[in-house]
Amino acid sequence: MSQSASLPDIYFTDIDVRLNEGKWESLCSDGAGAPTSAIVVPGYFDLATADWRPGEQGELAFACRGTAAGKCLEWGYRMWAKHGGVSLADHYRACTRMVRADYCGTNVPHTENGTPIDISDGLSPAILAPETDWQIEAKWGPHGAVCLNQPRKLEHTRAAVVAECEAAGRGKLPKCVDDDPGEHGGLLVSQAEPS
Template sequence: MTVALTVCGCDDVEGGVEDVTGGADTQLRALHDNGVELNGTRFNGTRFNGTWFNGVKLIGAGFADGQTKSNLSGWSLVPGTSELQAYGNNGVVYRGDDLEGVRLQWLVDDGAKELLGVQLRIVAVTQSADRPDIYFTDMDVRINEGKWQSLCTDGAGEPTAAIVVPGYFDLANADWRPGEHGELALACRGTAAGKCLEWGYRMWAKQGGLSLADHYRACTRMVRADYCGNNVPHTENGTPIDVSDGLSPAILEPETDWAIEAKWGPQGAVCLNQPRKLAHSRSAVVAECQAAGRGALPTCNNDKPGEHGGLLVSQAVPG
């Protein structure tokens, strides 16, 4: 069985790819690592995901160091989690930290039909203390016979872990897609793709019987202030936002009296008051969304997430 993995490093800015770094992402990770939230707020950022491969698919069969774990195949996720699993040639299932030290040989399809030799190695796998269905997988990567490097880095450029998720990331639109052929993607911690998972919006999970896939997509738009769903962020790293949802029971509830900034769906904002950064006026954002084919963007009239079909609410102090 083959598997496709995608990793994206996408801050697409006017046709280019920008790798935005800064200490704020590191601060966010520290807050999450210690299980502490700052007055219920979450720091936003402009990075959609990590820094490697820009979303190309990795296609190939796996192998590992050591004789007992050779010829691993059937790579997938343990249902309802982000824990990797694979089958040994002896029929044994290896999962989670059983896979530490494993090397994977892949052929990279870069979209232009050119194949490059890529190796991944799993350095460590740890389970989240806050959300037991989330597993952090530290991976290194090298191209051909080059130097091993961390697959993911945080906002300060320091190595960090990935969260393996089903589906793939559509870089052109900075969006997650469920996939149809068993694809797996890697969401780097400290980016929008990773933050939203750790905040609780795991696309494989349900809350109150409702799939969280669209909440995840709405969250990645919200973190980057991608109001128009056109992969254009309107914020700066480290800007605090208060995030809430209308789920039953709620995953996140409002904990400030900050003004409502916007309400969010999978394609971006469904209503907007004052953008969180004063450098962006409401009228300019509305015009941008109209130019992007989103139509009119009304104001938000109450504090209920469901207004205009919204799934999430962001509150902010414009600055």
């Protein structure tokens, strides 16, 4: 077990599992299939919705490094923490939706591994601030995008994503107008160069 240098309340651990008398293998692997560590978190992940839940009976879950669940923790959106007196649980949920481009909050991703995004929040002080002048892609709440401009992957048109969200009962996604992360109730902002 090792401790994060920048966030001392995060610990990385290697976990091996063996299924059906097979060989021991790492529970976590990166995008290339190489073993990686996990972060133990309170609560559990709902497999149907990919949403984190706090749990009620001391449940523990594993967030693998390099996944949306792990990246959001390492970026500072730890669901058990507070920042400036604000709980980060909903920021964590918004972050995992954002990383996966799960615009409608239906556990349907609209991106590919390795697609760069620039992330910022409206916290005071901010955990992450914009580092590029890329256009605003979307603003995010715990249940998906709260407004949307051009999706980060050009194969997904704004019109198609808006229709998908309407069909899922999310209502119509407005366009994002200003730089305020809180527009339409957003917690995080993603900026991207559509590709």
